[in-house]
Amino acid sequence: MRGRYRHLERVRTLDPVADCEEIYAAAVLREFPWDMLLALNLAFYRTYAIPSIATLIAGTGELTARPRKRADDTAILMYEMIIHGVDSERGRASVRQLNRIHQRFDITQDDYRYVLATLVVVPTRWVDRHGWRPLCCHEKAATAQFYSRMGRRMNIKDIPSGYAAFAEFFDDYERRFLAPSPAGTTLMNATTQLFKGRLPGRLARFAPTVANCLLDPPVRRAVGAAEPPLLARAVVGASLRTRAMIVRWFHGPRGVPFMADGIRTPSYPDGYAIEAVGPAS
Template identity: 30%
Template sequence: MHADNLSYDEAVRIVKEMIDKTFKTEFLMALPVTVRPLASARISTLVAGTKKYAADPLARTTAITRMISHIIRLGIDNGRVKRMIEHVNDMHDRSGVEDEDRIYILSILVVWQRRMIDLYGWRRLTPVEVNALVVTYEVIGRRMHLECMPGTYEDYEHFVDGYERQHFREEQINIQMAGLVLTQIRAMSGGIGGRIALAVQLYSMDELLRKSIGYPALRPVSRAVARAVIRLRRMALRLFRGKGWHPARLAT
């Protein structure tokens, strides 16, 4: 199958396979992607103004991600999915979320999900898998009334990197909002395995993200240890894949 000739249905099937099987543990370890929008003061300020945020910050932060999960599993024309899209669109309209911010939130699910898998997954994404992400989110963006979605993966990268250069900076509102989410995630990370997985994800955050949400830069020793743990995890995934084991068995 050629990467440039994917239909939407084919693209969604490939993305679903990535989420459910091929890269299940990589999608589970998505904390650097989850908190990324909160490194933008414009987004953090809007999120802080919602009534339900303090009660359940993680649910509010991941609202679009959960909507997309339903789209992938139920289909974009499913009645429940249509109502969810309408609800999210209405919520964004009432909150005054700018189209640029909406496009950014969708775009990081293409760019940073790909980057995290390429860096820490058991293998890199293929061109077909990358294009499946592009096709899927371009259609989802149109259903969210976003007519200027990037057209290629390179366009997504250019948009995301430009947005982050312009909007990412250390602000108190970012520190506060991201802190609420990370506190909730820590409380949910039970057991030694959960705490180790969380620590690895925190160490995997890039320096721009860390600085923008108030995390200190990593010391060289800490960075080296984190990279060693991630490399060992990747080697283990490759080993077990070769023996017919499913990566989800190593999920924490």
């Protein structure tokens, strides 16, 4: 497709540090909107496999009682920063809201760093494996810089420096702490029901199987998800490869960015104020 790599050519003229927000926004909103949306969700699901984080999330009751609203709240605060920039007025308001939500919990710096690392590493590896092209070195560096900037605004200490350091920290943390827990299983069951509601008609009954196919085997074991049948894994894998091929060869570069008309969610049909996003107390 003519001009398919136009955005990538633009990215390669930019500085991954100084222009990290522009580069990362282009990847999320223009180059890989579907992949990034799905992979950012998978990054959050991965935290269910860390018992200390899963226990904290389950203890709030928000995800199990109001899974749709919890998902919408997370998406709003993340995409506000991606669309407008971490240091924009709306970005700063989103950071303040995240800090307000988390301040009443005893969260370790290591767990904060791990969650930050999931947002860097999981989507990057997903796009490299399933996207219509892999991320270039500028995009990976900018992703790490974007989340480092967000982490500093959230007062997270000793943030890994660069993508390779994030990946090393991520892999080491999972080797040490990824394990089964009742809380992880509870959270994954609630999330699977939410995923089920996103599939049309008769396809909804396949939601648990599809969701399980998207998880790595160690994560499946940690959250108590069933091992999907070989046929299901083959169908999902083939579907992802086919989609990537179609996007690469038949889709032109996206002119209008994803969510250009605003962030719309079922939980806030009439819009929202950033200060009101999240649990009430």
